[in-house]
Amino acid sequence: MRNEITVWSSSMGGRQRVARIPYADTDRPELRELVERIVQERGQILHLYAMLLNSPRVAEGWLQYLTAIRGKCTLPGRLRELAIIRIAVLNDAPYEAEQHAPIALREGLTQMQLDDIPAWQQSSRFDDIERAVLAYTDAMTRDIHVPDPVFAGVRDHFDAQRVVELTATIAAYNMVSRFLEALQIRSTDPLPGRP
Numbered sequence: 001m002r003n004e005i006t007v008w009s010s011s012m013g014g015r016q017r018v019a020r021i022p023y024a025d026t027d028r029p030e031l032r033e034l035v036e037r038i039v040q041e042r043g044q045i046l047h048l049y050a051m052l053l054n055s056p057r058v059a060e061g062w063l064q065y066l067t068a069i070r071g072k073c074t075l076p077g078r079l080r081e082l083a084i085i086r087i088a089v090l091n092d093a094p095y096e097a098e099q100h101a102p103i104a105l106r107e108g109l110t111q112m113q114l115d116d117i118p119a120w121q122q123s124s125r126f127d128d129i130e131r132a133v134l135a136y137t138d139a140m141t142r143d144i145h146v147p148d149p150v151f152a153g154v155r156d157h158f159d160a161q162r163v164v165e166l167t168a169t170i171a172a173y174n175m176v177s178r179f180l181e182a183l184q185i186r187s188t189d190p191l192p193g194r195p
Contacts, residue, residue: 018190020183024053025192034060041067046099047185048176050192069172073165077107082117082130083137083166084173085109089118090141093177095185129157133166140170 026035026045034056038049041063045053052059070080081104088097101114113130116123120134132153139146154163179185 019047019051019185021051021054023047023050023189023191026050026053027193031056034063038063041071045191047095047187047189047191048099048180051179051183051185066172066176069165069169073169075162075165075169078104078109079130079133079166080169081107082109082113083133083170085114085117086120086134086137087141087170087173087177090138091174091177091181093181095180095187096173096177098187132157136166137170140167141174 024031031053034053035045038045038059042049049059049063052062073080081100084100085097085104088094088100104114105111110125113123113125116125117134120126120131126134132150135150136146136154139150154166158166
């Protein structure tokens with residue numbers, strides 16, 4: 001996946017930009033409780049959250065919503081991460097791919113599957129459920145309106161709860177990639193108070 005991420009980044013015209021607005025100073029006293037909560041739930045303040053903390057209320061709501069998506073749903077983690085990585089590919093969102101590739105591997109996807117996500121339709125490395133998830137992700141991300149046969153493919157494999165969880169996951173991570181790319185957030189950007 002590392003090679004694939006490099007390819008995605010180089011396909012963006014080699015842009016080496018810094019975020020369009022400054023990252024929040026996470027040492028501000030009024031942010032202390034929220035910063036501690038983010039660190040507790042995410043392990044550190046990632047660039048995404050350093051940007052979100054410019055609006056503490058948005059950061060707090062975002063954290064609660066994405067924590068529910070990532071940690072409180074019954075959708076298998078490998079399917080969640082499969083959808084997230086596909087969204088990163090479709091939306092040309094390298095930060096999202098960089099953050100989620102290691103999670104996807106921990107959740108059970110293989111490196112070969114990650115390498116095949118950009119051209120999944122031609123790959124034999126995905127089973128019927130994974131192919132249904134990828135087709136649904138493509139439809140929701142590219143077209144918004146999901147054709148009945150694509151939806152039926154998902155419905156054949158999931159109960160109502162998991163359909164809602166998959167749909168919310170795809171919607172949420174499209175939001176994430178759009179936020180990241182609109183503000184040009186990159187993992188290489190310097191953060192306030194860090195070398």
